[in-house]
Amino acid sequence: MFEDLNERLAAVKEKARGMEKWEARLHQLQEELVELERTRNQSRRRLAAEEKDVERLSGASLSAFIYFILGKKLEKLDQEQREALEAKIKYEHAERAVQDVQQQIDQVQQRIREVRNSEADYELLFQEKERRILDSNQELRELADRLAELMVQNKELQEALDAGISVQEDLRLAEESLNSARNWGTYDMLGGGMISTHIKHSRIDGAMEHVYRAENNLQRFGKELRDVGDTLSVDMKIDGFLTFTDYFFDNLITDWFVQGRINEILNQVITKASQVDELMDHLSRSKRQAEQQFEVLHRQYVQMVETYH
Template sequence: MRGDIHERQLALTMKRTERNRVKRRLDGAEAGLKDARILRDRFHKKLTKEQQDVAKLGRFSFMNKINEWTGKWDEKMEKEIAEAAEAELKYNEAEKNLVDLEAEVTRLRADMKNPDFAYIDEDWADFLKEKETWIRRYDSVANSTLQKIADERVTLRSILREVDEARDAGSKASRALGAAIDKLGSAEGMSVWDTFLGGGLIVSALKYSEINSSDDYVHRAQRALRHFETELMDVQNVATESFTVNQNDVFTFTDIFFDNIFSDWAVHSRITDAKAKLNDVLRDVRRVQDDLARKRDEILHGLEKLDRQEREIIEA
């Protein structure tokens, strides 16, 4: 009977933990989706304005002719095109983020319809009443201690599950960051050739092609980091004080790549700075991964200790 209660408690706790996690993620994703739509629309308005500025400058006008004769037209056109390119980059990233969040909300809404979640609160309330009755009827010092061990084991297993999922998300984030850094490294190499070695028109075009394709890699890294952050929040929600994870500012690099990458004269410097910041984030992710690995070892040690205590009571 005691073993059956412990097994049912573990099963119900895992279901409740999963349901609460899905609900928490859905609430967060729906709020994020609302904000993402506002941000996308703002960037779209900005992009439209910049495109209109470029088109306006490209149309014939006596003012444009005067600027062209005085050498100012090329300078103005270069500035407008750079601003339009930056606006396009930010809009594209906002659109990708919106698509990601829409897919996540759809998936989480489907997850919330899991039949296991339909009556979980009622099942849990019924179980607690049955457990209370059993404890009152069979309570003894040994039974009480065994129940405490079972409760602690449930808690530790829940934390272990979240830690393992967070470590898996951290590994994916590390790989995505590494790919983004490699891609920026390629753009950096082209930039060195173009800036310092007189690479010419073809090299310049290749450099901007590498920069333009880098935004996909950076977006994937940011998406992986958001998932990693969500998993870490789950760890924090089920963990006790001794199992907290220090995140610091690992996930605050949203605009390091998308600001001024085209409009700054020192494009090489911007690429180098973006790559350096991504490396900083990668180091922080690896630091958190090391922290999670230590937490996992502590949890496994705690579970082994509980197993020994349980055997000692049963065999006494």
């Protein structure tokens, strides 16, 4: 039933092998080309220095260049002429090397295009066989369902991680601003004057902005964590994370100049940052596990389809 499909799959799969090899080869050639072009350009600059008429000479053939140097009398070259001839020879060699590598790059790029076409052909054949098998094979359908679940889980985990990264950054910036405000506040209490007071308030303003942004990102983070918690069936709550901003703003307004208040708020930010870090570690571990599980099941799935008769 699947003999013809299996043969076609095997043929295009064999043709598609080696993509990594060709891409590595292309990268190597591109690096070589950069170096060869640098050498070629250096040779051309030297040739330009040797001959004022470089535009005409560098475009001329080597034999025409030699004829120009020697002249009709074929007299012995002096030092200046020898240097010009040497520069021309080196330039010609460097230019040829550049052209050779460019040609190799074109050939490798063509091979890569062919491999990609083979990969597309393989995917179409695989999907055709997959559809036929899924209609009659319960085990494969269950495996396909599990792979779909893992894909959704990975997506939700990544969305939660992205939201958490934003929270971490805002809390980090808030902590930096509060640390700076605390330091300037200490200086202010020691008689720093109006300038230190202004700087302290400026740092507090910056911290308030970062905490406000952290609050918004925490709301998004909380929603993503709820999605992940439903998927993983684990406790991923962030109870109390959103209340500390009220504490921050209310007490800062009523107790603006109290140095101890800055320390209390800083401790609040540090505590929340630590809690977010802990959740992020858990999310990262869960994502690695989900990715590994997906890879194992996907290999099993592909093997089942490819070898099904």
